[in-house]
Amino acid sequence: MNQQLPTISIIGFGALGALFASIIANHIPFENLRIVADVERCKRYTDNGLAVNGKPIKLNYVTPEQSQSLVPADLVIVCTKYYHLEAVMPLIQSQIGDNTLIVSALNGISSEAVLADAFGKDKVVYSVAQQMDARKEGNQLIYRDAGQLVIGAMTNEPTDITNVERVRDIFTQVQLPHSVSADMPKNLWGKLMLNTGVNQTVAFYEGTFDTVQEVGEPREMFKAAMREVMAIANAEGVALGEDDFNQWVTIMDNLDPTAMPSLRQDLKAGRDCEVELFAGTICKLGKKHGIATPVNDTLYEGIYKLMEKNRG
Template sequence: MTQPRDLQTVSIVGLGALGILFGGQLAQALGPEQVRVVAGAARAERYRQEGVEMDGATVPFTYLTPEDTPAPADLVLVCVKFHQLEAVRPLIASQLGPDTLIVSALNGISSESVLAEWFGPERLVYAVAQEMDARKEGRRLIYRDRGQLVIGAMTQDKAETERVERVAELFRRTHFPHTVVDDMPRRLWGKWMLNVGVNQTVALYRGTFATVQAEGEARDTFKAAMREVLALSAHAGTGLTKDDFRYWLRVMDGLDPAAKPSLAQDLEAGRPTELELFAGTVIRLGREYGVPTPVNERLYAGIRALEVQASVSSSGTSVSSNK
């Protein structure tokens, strides 16, 4: 049986902060012909005209539409928000050949199962994006910490392990920051546990990472929300422990105090948030397993109220501006 060739071409779907951060590092190593950003016609043309900037320079991407894609990619890196996944399904499909692999850098514990249902589990390499604090301002990427992608197999299946190794080889060759782990279900749930705590608490308290790094009510809420995920893990069989809890606290405490997580950024900008991916999923699993989730229920209600308030304010501004 012919072995798949080394991964050479990468397609980025989603050019937000993570798309620029991770795609930009690959483009600098592989060159613009090998790393392409796939978008609809209008968006692709705007990117061609304006570009995006990282580290003070324009990132050397090639911008393509599905229609002008010359050949399938070896790897598709998906960097959208979860609620955008359905919309970019055709973009992902346009990049696939027989051996194309897919890596999702999305938050949460659900995107890989959705992608596997659409495109086949034999394409998936599970990943967790962690330790970065990037945000996009206009066409510029702002960050202090680049973070990394953690990849690994969810099972002992040889084919899955080989897929992980193919991606790891690309990352080693391009000096892309990454770690390969042998406990991916635990790592996936650990990062989700952190996101449940930090994304929602910072958003509700209208703060920054510093809000949950300092002792006080907000940090207590942040940790309590995480503990509810820890309790769920025992029922889900994903193996989270108190050591994992402490590990993710250390990760959080090492991030730029002035930065903000994505849910807080989205809430401030009036964009749809990933609340359902965090508290929504915790509450659903809590009901399924019979585990109380009062902290996430409070976070869910509070952030929903802020979303409604932001929507009303936006509508009011829109009406007054038309007078």
């Protein structure tokens, strides 16, 4: 194994996991990148392969049992859905060593706390995945915008700052698009604000990004849902303002109009979705702070009806 380059393990092989793997695989030895999954999934991934925008790519699929004979990962990137996080804890554990760091690309503002409780807060570096439009259909990964992972320290403690620097260096080595935030709490809440608006509104109207990019009722709902999040962020001590609001709207307006956010992809495929991370979180915090959330109440109810329809 090449000791000069890091060993990276990816947990979760949906659109984001496959996107990150396809980028990293071009800049790292085959054995240094692991897609960690159970035996059944590893066999299926190996048999089916992966094509990225139509081009086949060969990746290293590894089970937890096989990992016992391997060195621990330098970095674990978690890309599952939030409701699968507890189930993949053994996969993550199989990659952990004394110096392993963990980055979560999950939606919402909760996964890092769960990972910190399980593996120690000194192993978790906060991250936000943004500006990507990847979707996975069977063994086909399709994307126009690779986006980036934004990382940052949540405190001024030396360990937090050093760990962010370590992850930044790893991302630089493997040429994974990234940036470092000087205000990670604001970035986390900003991404939650965007996701709460765009993911849910596009799903509610069963559309694509252009559903909220074009002038009309869906765009107004998208923005109104975001404003409810902004009010709650302020109540939680995170100073999101108009400049932040406009910045996140601009990010969404520049995405591929024909693509779909993850929540819409899940519903279209007949799967459950992460509405609890978005409207569920905002409605609950709205009650805590006495802030009305009528738009998120409507989205919450409407998306649950779509999930019930999927269930038959």
